[in-house]
Amino acid sequence: MPIATPLMAHVRNWAAYLALALALAVPFATYAQDYPEVDTALVVSVDVSNSVDATRYRLQLEGIAKALEDDGVVEAILAGSRGSIMISLVMWADKPKISVPWTRISSKEDAAAVAQQVRRLPREGGEFTCMSGMMRMVADKVVTQIPAQAARIVVDVSGDGKDNCNREEPIDIVRDELVNSGVIINGLPILEGDDGPSLEGWYSEHVIGGPGAFVLPAKGFGDFERAIRQKFVNEISGTTPASRYAKAD
Numbered sequence: 001m002p003i004a005t006p007l008m009a010h011v012r013n014w015a016a017y018l019a020l021a022l023a024l025a026v027p028f029a030t031y032a033q034d035y036p037e038v039d040t041a042l043v044v045s046v047d048v049s050n051s052v053d054a055t056r057y058r059l060q061l062e063g064i065a066k067a068l069e070d071d072g073v074v075e076a077i078l079a080g081s082r083g084s085i086m087i088s089l090v091m092w093a094d095k096p097k098i099s100v101p102w103t104r105i106s107s108k109e110d111a112a113a114v115a116q117q118v119r120r121l122p123r124e125g126g127e128f129t130c131m132s133g134m135m136r137m138v139a140d141k142v143v144t145q146i147p148a149q150a151a152r153i154v155v156d157v158s159g160d161g162k163d164n165c166n167r168e169e170p171i172d173i174v175r176d177e178l179v180n181s182g183v184i185i186n187g188l189p190i191l192e193g194d195d196g197p198s199l200e201g202w203y204s205e206h207v208i209g210g211p212g213a214f215v216l217p218a219k220g221f222g223d224f225e226r227a228i229r230q231k232f233v234n235e236i237s238g239t240t241p242a243s244r245y246a247k248a249d
Contacts, residue, residue: 036148043090043156044088047131049124073229074082096137131165138155139177156232157208158218166190172206175208
């Protein structure tokens with residue numbers, strides 16, 4: 001009977017470790033092959049704080065769904081050199097939540113399927129407009145988990161108010177961290193009442209960043225569908241609309 005030695009035990013342990021590592025590597029290799037390179041990885045972040053009632057909530061989700069079904073948006077997706085994008089949707093108020101995980105769109109049918117998924121999302125809510133918390137989660141748990149190599153990473157921020165959580169980490173700090181990592185952040189302030197003009201300026205100063213970043217406002221929730229459709233075309237195609245709040249490269 002062979003006599004076991006410490007060296008033999010050491011070799012067997014390393015062989016076991018290697019076999020386990022190879023077994024774990026297979027799913028990741030398969031996953032990477034499932035998602036080739038894409039033109040844009042787009043994070044759509046939606047404000048669902050206390051000021052967003054049921055009607056406003058539906059206007060936002062229906063606006064996003066209709067934008068994904070729009071021929072101009074689909075054309076922008078297919079016209080890219082890779083003919084595809086990755087998209088995810090984050091709802092945020094007191095706390096952010098990933099409502100649609102990263103999903104690849106490379107056809108009109110893919111876009112329509114995501115649109116239907118958006119329409120079926122359950123109502124989320126909260127009291128405060130914690131935008132800095134949303135950006136922190138996006139920085140740590142969303143853009144780091146893109147299952148494809150993207151030529152552009154864009155975070156689309158929409159909402160009807162300024163950050164009001166008084167967090168220790170100011171929104172500018174998280175914004176700059178995202179931008180320094182290569183992310184572009186665009187803003188879609190929803191202008192309601194007398195605070196509209198100041199909110200548009202606040203988005204320009206504290207929210208957007210990165211090459212070609214821009215603010216494209218909606219004139220109230222009823223105008224959200226028009227604004228998000230136009231914004232998607234610009235973000236997916238990598239163009240910047242004519243705007244006094246656009247930032248130069």
